[in-house]
Amino acid sequence: QSPMTVLCSIDWFMVTVHPFMLNNDVCVHFHELHLGLGCPPNHVQPHAYQFTYRVTECGIRAKAVSQDMVIYSTEIHYSSKGTPSKFVIPVSCAAPQKSPWLTKPCSMRVASKSRATAQKDEKCYEVFSLSQSSQRPNCDCPPCVFSEEEHTQVPCHQAGAQEAQPLQPSHFLDISEDWSLHTDDMIGSM
């Protein structure tokens, strides 16, 4: 499962993130995330937080790049409750203007390659993805987010939690260091 996927159509913008979207040590709680102008995740599952909004909501920006294509863009804002960490993650997605269907998720690639993906592969509409993990096994989330009935109440352990926490084997790459590089890259390409 990828840390982040972005789908869109001419009506909908849909971002799904994984609680370990940043790296495998940071369990992101859904309260710490919003999309665009303050839109919270509207579908929360233990292993995924989904933001599904109309493209006209949340301050999502639309830009027609051709007769057939619109690019929607906005940001995912992460603001850690327990640490001063904050990230702003640009997300964007291109949709064909004539189709009512959501774009299909692309096979995931490293973010720095996703520009090339977006420009060269006409069939693949996802412009931005964070993910390196398509070839990696699914994440089994630790109990902090995973107790089925209570996952909304149980506090999520914060970055750098010092207590012994059943952390995942490191099958998620640490990508946070490269953030600014990738994000600038993406903004530059828009």
Added chain:
Amino acid sequence: CNDMTPEQMATNVNCSSPERHTRSYDYMEGGDIRVRRLFCRTQWYLRIDKRGKVKGTQEMKNNYNIMEIRTVAVGIVAIKGVESEFYLAMNKEGKLYAKKECNEDCNFKELILENHYNTYASAKWTHNGGEMFVALNQKGIPVRGKKTKKEQKTAHFLPMAIT
């Protein structure tokens, strides 16, 4: 071309706000208004005729099936027939009808399903706690809201852009 700002989006959120661009089928204009044909999974287009009758049509090139979908709040839309200038409405009994002046009967919750179809449930009325959906049966006749369920094909719509 059109970078839409929040300010632009904030305009036109009220369904009684002045009409504009209703005949220009360009969804990028007018902020939060989409002009669409609502194609039901039962293969009928939702149509509101000039007398305000709500029914399906299988004729695609028909101006009475062109709807203006206006967001009135996050997740809530009002649907108006562009040609007939009637709003789609659902009463307490779950019956679909059309109104010239929109009120709470005209507000629908728009949701996208996992199969990528959209559903439109009355934002005002429920039946025994269950949502009542806009639905067209296999003959193109509106299904009474009380008999509808989210899983049924009759309640699944694709908003098709006007080309």
